[in-house]
Amino acid sequence: MRTEISSLGEFGLIDHLTRNNETANAGTLLSVGDDAAVIDQFGRQCVISTDMLVEGIHFDLMYTPLKHLGYKAVAVNLSDIYAMMATPTHITVSIALSNKVSVEALEEFYEGIYAACERYGVDLVGGDTTSSRSGLVISITAIGEVAPDKYVTRSGARPNDLICVTGDLGAAYLGLQLLEREKKIFLENPGVQPDLQQQAYLVGRILKPEPRMDVVEWLRENNIMPTSMIDVSDGLSSELLHLCNKSDTGCVLHEDKIPAHEETRAMAMQFGLSVTTCALSGGEDYELLFTIGQEHYERISQYAHVSVIGYMTEKDQGRYLVTKSGGKHPLTAQGWNAFDQ
Amino acid sequence: MRTEISSLGEFGLIDHLTRNNETANAGTLLSVGDDAAVIDQFGRQCVISTDMLVEGIHFDLMYTPLKHLGYKAVAVNLSDIYAMMATPTHITVSIALSNKVSVEALEEFYEGIYAACERYGVDLVGGDTTSSRSGLVISITAIGEVAPDKYVTRSGARPNDLICVTGDLGAAYLGLQLLEREKKIFLENPGVQPDLQQQAYLVGRILKPEPRMDVVEWLRENNIMPTSMIDVSDGLSSELLHLCNKSDTGCVLHEDKIPAHEETRAMAMQFGLSVTTCALSGGEDYELLFTIGQEHYERISQYAHVSVIGYMTEKDQGRYLVTKSGGKHPLTAQGWNAFDQ
Structure with a gap:
């Protein structure tokens, strides 16, 4: 049997793959299915979100300056943290890139990353850099914090709101x-x-x-x-x-x-x-x-x-x-x- | 000016790109340059690591069963958390994949992810699924915890140890x-x-x-x-x-x-x-x-x-x-x- 991914769509696919996802840690307050996950860490709550950007799908390097791309890659992740009413504090940045990319081009990309970090008071604390046979792939994880139970999910709206x-x-x-x-x-x-x-x-x-x-x-x-x-x-x-x-x-x-x-x-x-x-x-x-x-x-x-x-x-x-x-x-x-x- | 990435190598490249990385948050205890980063969250310490696996570079689907690939992708990230003497608690999984991959193949991959999560008591709490024009790219971020100042870095070895x-x-x-x-x-x-x-x-x-x-x-x-x-x-x-x-x-x-x-x-x-x-x-x-x-x-x-x-x-x-x-x-x-x- 072969089911095409396109028959489920992005959201259907995520629902399908995570339908049996049971969380084992009592500290997992909110898992897959919102803008970000929420983890209880001994009273403080940690909010986590991740996004992947793929060349040719999410961006076109022909008209996207690398500095802007770096900035945007951070911005869209921070947006998910703010959408929980949380404050982003840290990010990790992983990239796969081909040998065609020069160090100078990559520096521009990181200039954008650092500019967004500075603008939003976030620290870049880790990542991975590897090669790719094809285009540029960027994966960013953002981590934020929120006072206990002060995060906002997608599920609390009431009639008349x-x-x-x-x-x-x-x-x-x-x-x-x-x-x-x-x-x-x-x-x-x-x-x-x-x-x-x-x-x-x-x-x-x-x-x-x-x-x-x-x-x-x-x-x-x-x-x-x-x-x-x-x-x-x-x-x-x-x-x-x-x-x-x-x-x-x-x-x-x-x-x-x-x-x-x-x-x-x-x-x-x-x-x-x-x-x-x-x-x-x-x-x-x-x-x-x-x-x-x-x-x-x-x-x-x-x-x-x-x-x-x-x-x-x-x-x-x-x-x-x-x-x-x-x-x-x-x-x-x-x-x-x-x-x- | 154009500098080839290969002239710096992987470690040289990371050093180069992060040489001006200043951390703004007082809670950032350890940043880029170890197996994982360490963030202080009001007394408890949170350990974060991320890895990217690219088809054709890190794995060959011709002899890598997808279930094993999912398991390994999680395992190598948890290894970085253990290398800090910390305990992994949560992961996020992002993947870019082509339309050639069937839902059934992806299910196998997630079976491996879940098997590793269960074996090591870790919760999958988020991720991103997107399309790729070429091969499969997997990016996993692992989060762990450690008692205050009980993490182990790369930098504490002394002569005679x-x-x-x-x-x-x-x-x-x-x-x-x-x-x-x-x-x-x-x-x-x-x-x-x-x-x-x-x-x-x-x-x-x-x-x-x-x-x-x-x-x-x-x-x-x-x-x-x-x-x-x-x-x-x-x-x-x-x-x-x-x-x-x-x-x-x-x-x-x-x-x-x-x-x-x-x-x-x-x-x-x-x-x-x-x-x-x-x-x-x-x-x-x-x-x-x-x-x-x-x-x-x-x-x-x-x-x-x-x-x-x-x-x-x-x-x-x-x-x-x-x-x-x-x-x-x-x-x-x-x-x-x-x-x-």
Whole structure:
């Protein structure tokens, strides 16, 4: 018997492989299935997350400067730690690379790693460097800490909780489309130098995402404890459905509340894309999606970095997007699937 | 300017890339440059290690059963945690794989992962699964714990300390030679089925290494605190030089004390290799190499799983191998170099 991996998809595959995973250590508070795992270490809680980035799948070295790649590889891991409302403290970095890569190129990559470490107060404490017959593979593990039982999972949302998202969505996806378009033009006419200065915001969002440390700190300072949280790596739609599935709720999402940058709107129009589709299915925004009790509405609505975009409902009420025209459409996951390529 | 990675070698490269690595967190007790990092978490100490295995570099799927590969990938990481005298508690597993791999094949791989987790009382708590355009890449991070300041680094050996090694050496290297020979025969005559039953010990040593949890527990029970420790992944010679370099000592290693299994001796003869060379430069034995004070000589010499193979000296006395015939040869690192291929 042979089952194709693509028939299960990324999330199905992880569920399948870990379905018999029994944890033996009493200190394992949260295992596979959230943004990060949580381990109790004699009262303090340690949060662990890991991500792998593969050349040709997650990045294209033709338009990704190595320094940005190093920075982003760290940033996306830290984003998972912040999505637990924890504080990252340490990372390990493993890379497999071909002999074609020079020491100078690798130094640039590490400059990016160190820049992200410095920005977020994290220490690089270990790793592995080995050779690869093909492209560059980067694997980073991030470790963080959180006060006992102050971490936030994907499973605590309740009906009537407000759905909130940080920053704006869809920009990273359009940044990627821009880079892909310029790459195509360059390959066809090597004389033409791309001018992406005008699109610094969109390109910056795909090449150098920043995890939302600021929002996590603001929530803590304001004693707002989200009931559930996840980071937006695969698109708003897919992430919101994760929260609903894990929390056993339905949801209503208001299209007119989904935050988008003005450059995102302008570029979506240029590409003939709906800005809502870019937000729902684009991915790589690395914003935080979370739910809070209604009692926090006033406080949160005054905070510029967060938008309230809907509310959770009872599970049997379904999961819907209410469009600007008032239509009601079932939400479907169209997030990026690593095995669809 | 372009510097080839091969001009630095694996260790040189890591040193080079981490030379400006400053640690910001007071809790970072030990960073890059040992078997694992050590983080202080409010009194308890957390030990972290990571390893990457790449198809075509570290393993050949033609003769590596996937279940064994999963088991070994975990085992080699736990070996690094034991080499700190710590106890592994958790792992994360990230893999990049091509669509050619079936779900059933991946299940076999995870069976091996879970078998190792169960054997060593470790929980799998997270990971990442993604696609790869080429071969299989596995990245595992292991986390362990140790009582405050009871971890053992590479840098504490003193002149006159006894040099000890667990189990026997050189078998994994000969096991690999056997598998490579059988592969060649098979490729030339696909009808010939290899019979490796006679060499179960050697083949087992390369395909399914076991980290020395038993020896670490024995040392703890007997209140023997090694002054330095490292696991033997690259060959005795290279590992002993690491201990000397980090501890600022010289050493005398006695060839006639280096432990080898009788099947290792027989197969070395068949291949026309010196069993000492296999032990010094073969690698992948995953035994523990450590130093202890002379006061422990009597106790350790009665323990079947450890051999005393030499002693540390002052740095200016050099690093030597004393051969069976009484000759004195400088020790040189000829360990496996991932970039020499």
